[in-house]
Amino acid sequence: MEIIPIRPDDRLQMKKRHPCGGDCFRVLRVGASVRVVCETCGRDMTIDRLKLEKFVRKVLPKGESL
Ligand SMILES: [Zn+2]
Incomplete structure (x- = not known):
């Protein structure tokens, strides 16, 4: 299985949308579980x-936009 590198402040475009309709999340903390903010x-x-x-479609490193 491929491991996706995820770092704090990266932005994630997800395959699954948040109930609000957004699909872009920012990473706050990375560990065994990841804390993200919509x-x-x-x-x-x-x-x-x-x-x-x-659920990650694409990882956008810090500073890059969609
Ligand atoms: Zn949301």
Whole structure:
């Protein structure tokens, strides 16, 4: 299985949308689980890292925009 490098401040475009309709999340903290904040509504959530990787479409390094 491929491991996706994820670092704090990276932005993630997800395959699964947040209930608010946004699909772009910013990474706050990375560990066994990852804390991300939705860029559309500002809500944060913690997701198991392995689960998160299945939903990531694209990782946008810090400073890069969609
Ligand atoms: Zn949202």
